[in-house]
Each structure stands twice: as C-alpha cells, then as structure tokens.
Amino acid sequence: MKVGIPRGLLYDQFHPFFTRFFTELGAELVISPQTNKSILDAGVQYCVDEACLPVKVFHGHVCHLRDRCDLVFIPRIMQLYKGEYICPKFCGLPEMVTNSIPGLPEVISHPVYATTMARLRQWAMASACPITRDRRRVKSALEAAVDEQSRFRTGYHDQGYPIKVALAGHPYNLYDTFINMNIKKKLNNLGVGVITEEFAGGEDTAQEVRALFKKPFWTFARKTYGFIAALASKKHVQGVVYISSFACGIDSVIIELVRDRIKDFPMLVLKIDEHTGEAGVDTRVEAFADMLERSCKHESDHSPYGQCLYSCKSPV
C-alpha cells in the first residue's frame, strides 16, 4: 500500500508525526518533492482562483502524487489547541482538493483534533482503516508518532549578525523556500539575522495576547501576534519582516492588530502570490535592510513610513 503525503501547508511542521505514523502502520510512503515551478503551475491550474498561494501549492503537490500512490493523505486539521482553529480552508481542504482535481485515488481526510490524546486516537483509528485493522498496531504507531513529533524542532535563530529582525508569517510561507524565494538567505546576505516564533515563547507573548479584547480563535493569530508584539515592544529586534500570502484572511487581521500594537516600529510586509517577481522582492528587502541599518547606526526612531502614521489626525 503506497500512501502519498503532499509536502504542502503544515507538512514542514508536522511531517515527523505523519510520516512516522504511516511508516509504523506498514505503509510505503510517497512524498512529493520540494515545491517547484511545475508543482506551482499544476496547483494554479486546478485550484479555485480565489484561494491563497499555499493552498494552490498544496493542490500542486496532490496533483503530483495523483498517479504515484494508492491513497492520498490530506490532513483536515481542525484544531491544534482547544478552542482555536487554523483556518476555514484547512477544515475544508479535502473537499477543495477532491472537487478540484479529477482522477484522485482514495483520500484519507478524517478531521484532526490534536487537543487531547483520546481525540487523536479516534483520528488514528479512522485514518488507519484502509491500511491495517490491527488496533494495537495503530495505537503503538500513534504513540511513536507523537513521541517523534515532540522531539522535533523547527525555526530559525541566527546569531552574530549586526541587525536582527523577527521573521513572521505562517509556517508554510516561512519554510517553503520556493514560494518565499529563500527570504532568509536574502536577509542573511544583507547582514540581517532572523528569529522565528519558535524561539520566543513564554510569558511575554502570553501577556500580549491576554491584553487583547478578545482571545484570538486562530492558532496562527495568537502565536504570531504575541511573538511580534512581545519582541517589538521589548525592542529585542530592530524590525519585523512579515511574509504573507495574497488574500490571506487571517493575515489581514493579524497585520492590522500588530500594526495597531507596535505603531511605527519598522515592519515590512511581503505579499507573495503566484506572480511574485523576484526583482521586486529583492528591492524591497534591500531597502528595508538599508533603512534598518541607518536607523540603528545614524538616526534613531525614524518612522518607516516617512511620516508618523499613527499619531496623525484622521482625514475624516
């Protein structure tokens, strides 16, 4: 039995769990390659137009696996923490894919609630059905997978650069070096080190989130908002680089909340979509790096907008 796992969306964060689980069950794994031009093109061709870039890329990965496996695993990640969702598109991801790409093999798409072990076990039992019915084997596979995942760490934390920025955004935009055009390398080459949210947890972030009127109901929103707000208000970094996919609903909210919190603190929002031209990104990143360098060395506290946006009078 060949199980296909698309290398898209949250694969970068949860691949130890999913790959270990299906390997332990005795399935042969087929994993799609790193995102490339042909995968992106296939995704754009099949996916519904309005979807965001990462969802289109995911479609491309599934399309790549279409004729190479007997079962495709499309995670329907509903909740990772209690009372928090990922995004509506994640909840409906299997439907989007199966209704857009013709000729797919059987799909495993049971909802994943990673809130308690019992709910994960339900998912494991249901998902393992087409591969094995041995309940004990499923149980031990799940335990091994959870164990593997708990030892897994991602994230960047550069040392020894004169300038440090917080690199924020959804994990699939940060770690897919094809769709973000290897932004980390670009920044590093300009003498800018990055830190990601995995290295900045703790009380500061939690406190920032608690100060909101409403507890965010998206995991991404809670983590990213807390991360940027904590680092920027404590001035642990000199700037923020936010990678956001065009038309991302969650980012439109996070960026607004963050802007309101950090005011004129330097933040570069890089929008990426399937048309992104690399030269434009280079220019913007270089300009941002120059500005940070100048504000650290020569001038202090100049607004990144050229004028104080947040203290000016409303035009209405």
Add this chain to the structure above:
Amino acid sequence: MKVTIPHMGNVYIAAKALFEGLGVDYVIPPLNSRAALEIGSLHSPEEICLPFKILVGNYIQAIEQGADTVIVTGSCGPCRFGEYSEMHMKLLRRLGYKVDFIVIDAPKSIGFKELLARISRLTAHSPGTKGRKWLALAQAVRIMGLLDAVEAKAHEKAGYEKVRGTCKNLLKKCRQEAYSCGSPDKMLDCLNGYNRMMNEVPCDRTVTPLKIAIIGEIYTVIEPFSNLYIEDKLMDRGISTRRLMTPSWWIRNTLLSPAGLNSPGIKTASRDYLPYYIGGHARECVGEAILSWKSGFDGAIQIFPMGCMPEIVSKAILPTIARDKDFPILSLVVDEMTGEAGYVTRIEAFVDMLERRRNHVVSGY
C-alpha cells in the same frame, strides 16, 4: 448613551422597534451607500472583506450623528467576522472617535455572566420594567420575522405577478412605512397589513417563471447594497428568487445550534459534499444549493465578498454539484471595486442561459 447598530438588510427596522420599545436613545446610520463604503475603504486594512469596510462606514456616519455606543454580534467561528469587533474598536480609537462597543458574543466563549453583564449595559439605560424589556425584545423578533416573510413573498411572487413591479413597489412601501411608524405596536400592525397585502397580490399561477436561489455569504446576500441589489434586478426581470439566509433564520440558527438542532435540512443535504462545519456559512451554502436543486429551481447564484475564506471552499465544491445534479450555479465575487456593468452582464448571461436550457437545449454544465 446613544446606541447604534450597523446595517444588514432590514435589521435596522427591527432594531428601531427594539430601541423604541426599550426607551433608549438611538441613531440609525444612513442607509448603506457609496459614501459609507468610501469612508470604510479609506480606513480599513486593504485585504479585509467587504462587510468590514461597510461597517466602518456605518459606524463613522452614526458617530457623526451623535452615537456613542455600538451594539454588534460576535462569533468565535474560524471566520474573520469574529475578529471584527476587536479590529473596529482599535480602528475607531486610532481615528480619534470615542465609542463603546457592546459585543453580544456566544456564551460558550465569554461565559453567561459576561454575556448578561454586557446586555445589562444596554438595558440599564432603559426606563421600563423587566416585563416591558422582554416585550420589546419579543416584538422586535416578531417584526424581523414579519419583514423577512414579506420580503420572501415579494421575491417569490415577482415571477407570477400580473402587473410587473407590484411586489417590488409594495416591498419598498412596506419598508418605508414600517420605518416611519412611531412605536413597535404600530409597526407590527403596519407589517401585518403589508403581509396581508402581499398575500393578495394578483398572481397568475399558470406561468412558469425562472426560479433562482440566492446563496452564499450571509452579509452579502442579505445586505442589498453589497450585492448591488441583485434581488431587485431579478425581480425586474420577472424572476422568482428564494434566499434561505435571513436575519430571523440567523436568530433561530444561533439559538438552536448549541443543542445541535439547527437547520436539519441543510445538514442532511450537505452531507455528501461538505460534512463538517468549517466556519462562516460554507456548509449552509452547499446545503442550500442542493435543497434548491431538489425543490425544482432552475439555478443558483452564489455571492461572496472577495477573500471570504469559507465561501472559497464552497466555491470549490459548487462546480461538482453543478455537474452531478445538472444544476447551473453562478459565483459572483463582490468588493468595493465591483463594477455594476460587468456584474449585470454576468447575471444577464446566466439568466439567458437558464431560459435557453428550458426551451430547446438539453445540455448541462
């Protein structure tokens, strides 16, 4: 305290009745217009959905007329609407407006105590007894129900009326007259009268007009300004339309959902295509498409604001339904840039296609 509410279809009429029944001071913002949308687009984040921008326009226009408290519902679904209140508060504060928000949120997320505390912030300013307050609420809900019923009848009968335009004019008069009523009791009488008149509109039931279901995101289907008055446009062409999403449906659905008793029809209908609630009203959209196919409609039009996350999922599913059931579905995306001419052309083409399908062509999707 001077309260206000954002616009959504006919809700302002019921809200007026509620505030008058409670005896609190209120401001109803000017009806949605280009002006409200322009104010909203100026201040809102670029990529947020259309309802957010219109709401900002409503709030600012109401504040300019003296409002100092906004009453709005919340949600904790994975759709962006849940974050609206937080973002609106911060946006208005940043613009220098002093305004309070009373967010009526689900007790599941804020707790019953907090919910009651928030509601009492409104009712504390009402001079009446407890009984009066409950009566005011009941009357407002009843008014909303009547308005929705009158509207639904007008939309349905537009295809059958003997004199083209009777229903549309009656509906327009109904809204105007109900809004100008001085008290909730008078408003109820007025609406009951119009409900009767709507029943008596002379109809020719032998004709077979096109029947189109309006489905999609709740705000853009209910608020006529945001969908460029699509229902009026279809009424003008003598097309009978139906829309299940109404404010009174929303009230019923919200009250019943904790017990899992909400919209059983939609749940069964959508089971094959989208068996989970994914936020917003994506599942309802898919369910309504199936339900309208089952009740013999000619087609459906899905409307949603640009970037609406749940509706993007349903938009991916709808072509499959169209193929499987041989049921044409048109998806229309609206935002502040929507041009009316292009929009109308698409609706006309869709309607033409539905007419031809009936007459001589037996082709499907």
